[in-house]
Amino acid sequence: MPILEVKELRKTFQSVVAVDSISFSVEAGEIFTIIGPNGAGKTTTLEMIEGLQTPDNGDIQLKGLNWKSDSKRIKQMIGVQPQTSALFDLLTVYESLDVFAGFYERSRPIEEILDFINLGDHRKKFVKTLSGGQRQRLAIGIALVNDPDILFLDEPTTGLDPQARRNLWDIILKLKGLGKTTILTTHYMEEAEKLSDRVCIVDQGKIIALDTPQNLIQLLAKEREIHLTFPSSMKEAQNMVQVVKDYPGVTKVHSEQNVLLFSTTSSEESLYQLFKYTTENQIEVRQIGIKDLSLEDVFIAFTGKEWRD
Numbered sequence: 156m157p158i159l160e161v162k163e164l165r166k167t168f169q170s171v172v173a174v175d176s177i178s179f180s181v182e183a184g185e186i187f188t189i190i191g192p193n194g195a196g197k198t199t200t201l202e203m204i205e206g207l208q209t210p211d212n213g214d215i216q217l218k219g220l221n222w223k224s225d226s227k228r229i230k231q232m233i234g235v236q237p238q239t240s241a242l243f244d245l246l247t248v249y250e251s252l253d254v255f256a257g258f259y260e261r262s263r264p265i266e267e268i269l270d271f272i273n274l275g276d277h278r279k280k281f282v283k284t285l286s287g288g289q290r291q292r293l294a295i296g297i298a299l300v301n302d303p304d305i306l307f308l309d310e311p312t313t314g315l316d317p318q319a320r321r322n323l324w325d326i327i328l329k330l331k332g333l334g335k336t337t338i339l340t341t342h343y344m345e346e347a348e349k350l351s352d353r354v355c356i357v358d359q360g361k362i363i364a365l366d367t368p369q370n371l372i373q374l375l376a377k378e379r380e381i382h383l384t385f386p387s388s389m390k391e392a393q394n395m396v397q398v399v400k401d402y403p404g405v406t407k408v409h410s411e412q413n414v415l416l417f418s419t420t421s422s423e424e425s426l427y428q429l430f431k432y433t434t435e436n437q438i439e440v441r442q443i444g445i446k447d448l449s450l451e452d453v454f455i456a457f458t459g460k461e462w463r464d
């Protein structure tokens with residue numbers, strides 16, 4: 156049984172359809188990422204699952220329980236990362252965790268959480284003196300106080316510098332090591348690609364693609380762009396255009412100075428023939444490149460729009 160099941164979730168605000176019939180399920184232990192541009196409906200979706208907003212329509216099951224009849228049990232089972240603006244500036248790191256732990260019947264030892272979020276040395280620091288990354292780590296610690304099975308992290312790395320973002324990635328991956336299920340939202344494609352078991356791309360309240368990052372990229376990977384750089388003369392690159400254009404699967408080919416560029420739907424076969432030809436004819440190749448696709452390419456392919464961070 157999935158740990159979370161969402162069916163045909165819908166939420167409107169006056170004339171705005173924020174979430175438009177979204178359905179998905181998440182297995183225990185997954186890092187499941189909802190990614191989409193500003194206003195796509197990520198926070199609204201998350202808040203409905205967290206019980207903070209009531210859907211107009213649809214069904215949410217957390218370990219088979221629903222908010223209407225089992226809210227007390229669900230609250231013990233989920234961990235929600237608070238907005239860092241909701242932290243109390245005049246409490247210390249330790250006190251912040253202690254206050255939140257008091258809200259629950261069962262809590263994880265605070266020392267263990269401090270260690271987990273790498274704030275052990277800062278336990279006596281006031282929240283107002285923490286860096287952005289440290290605040291976000293504290294917010295994850297707060298989500299962990301009741302030792303939940305499922306954690307909800309809403310854009311935990313927005314606004315952080317690259318190093319602080321990477322430190323947070325390490326913590327999110329450690330959550331997986333503890334066996335937790337994490338539902339994450341982000342604006343950052345690279346983050347979704349690095350962390351997620353599965354990625355759900357949303358735009359204008361609808362799911363436009365849902366799969367593992369690798370499968371999403373694979374969907375588009377049928378055609379690859381390959382480029383070959385020859386030592387200096389333009390002659391080889393120009394001559395090779397004539398050779399490569401007849402290879403099976405080649406859809407486009409041209410040369411730019413000493414570089415040959417082509418697209419092919421059967422990259423292995425094309426490369427095999429190409430290297431056979433250059434070896435037999437003793438043509439030196441200086442560099443070869445195959446363009447890797449990213450989740451960003453997937454988004455553009457599905458929506459026809461440029462990705463906007």
Ligand SMILES: Nc1ncnc2c1ncn2[C@@H]1O[C@H](COP(=O)(O)OP(=O)(O)OP(=O)(O)O)[C@@H](O)[C@H]1O
Nearest residue numbers: 168171172173191192193194195196197198199200
């Ligand atoms: N309380 C509200 N009242 C009116 N409109 C709302 C409200 N909450 C969200 N919306 C609208 O619903 C749509 C989805 O918003 P939501 O915050 O869920 O998107 P998001 O993907 O989380 O965006 P962001 O990345 O900017 O946080 C937006 O058009 C937003 O303006």
